[in-house]
Amino acid sequence: MKFSILTIFPKILDSYLNESIIKRATEKKIITVDFYDIRALSKDKHHKVDDTPYGGGPGMVMTPQPLHDTIMAAKKKNKGPVIFLTPHGKMLTHTVVKRLSKLNEIILLCGRYEGIDQRIRDTIIDEEISIGKYVLTGGELPAMIIIDAITRLLPGALGDENSAEEDSFTRKLKGKKEYPHYTKPAEFRGIKVPDVLISGDHKKIATWRQSKLS
Numbered sequence: 001m002k003f004s005i006l007t008i009f010p011k012i013l014d015s016y017l018n019e020s021i022i023k024r025a026t027e028k029k030i031i032t033v034d035f036y037d038i039r040a041l042s043k044d045k046h047h048k049v050d051d052t053p054y055g056g057g058p059g060m061v062m063t064p065q066p067l068h069d070t071i072m073a074a075k076k077k078n079k080g081p082v083i084f085l086t087p088h089g090k091m092l093t094h095t096v097v098k099r100l101s102k103l104n105e106i107i108l109l110c111g112r113y114e115g116i117d118q119r120i121r122d123t124i125i126d127e128e129i130s131i132g133k134y135v136l137t138g139g140e141l142p143a144m145i146i147i148d149a150i151t152r153l154l155p156g157a158l159g160d161e162n163s164a165e166e167d168s169f170t171r172k173l174k175g176k177k178e179y180p181h182y183t184k185p186a187e188f189r190g191i192k193v194p195d196v197l198i199s200g201d202h203k204k205i206a207t208w209r210q211s212k213l214s
């Protein structure tokens, strides 16, 4: 899966991308992540990417020219849909992540300030996704959340292939949230692990776990 992230902060996700499962998925070439610096393509002599909103009001709006040129540059190398991260978008759920995980390429556009010029949204955005009903300072964390959620569904990305299939919200769990987990020690601060989990009776354990899905 090829992810292209369009942002004015191309280094902001470096540390997350270079740790753990995402790092290994990159090393195994299961995913690639490249960045396009929106500011670098601004034709403004000071590489400005924002301006005051028509009609007045607080804050700044990302201007169309750098966004347009950056999206076009990314589209030359990435044939996937252009997804704009925005609180106005469709809510990100397991179903959406699963659908996106079937693609080979995705372009993720990260907004900043008050957002982007509406003409870009109206003309070259294929899909808009929100990660929740709250407002962040930029689309970079939402883009990273999408990459993380998709990556763990890709074959070979997780150590144990089954673990993504049995996570919360999956079909195997009937869209429900997973059962509680316990590990050693068998007693911690006076609280014991449920007897059934140390009974060795796999049938009973499976029944107990089913009963704990929520």
Ligand SMILES: C[S@@+](CC[C@H](N)C(=O)[O-])C[C@H]1O[C@@H](n2cnc3c(N)ncnc32)[C@H](O)[C@@H]1O
Residues within 6 Å of the ligand: 084, 085, 086, 087, 088, 109, 110, 111, 112, 113, 114, 115, 116, 129, 130, 131, 132, 133, 134, 135, 136, 137, 138, 139, 140, 142
């Ligand atoms: C400060 S926000 C803009 C919020 C916008 N003025 C509004 O009221 O809807 C700046 C950028 O952060 C990103 N963003 C913020 N919250 C988000 C969310 N819940 N889901 C996805 N992207 C979000 C978007 O790219 C957005 O353009």
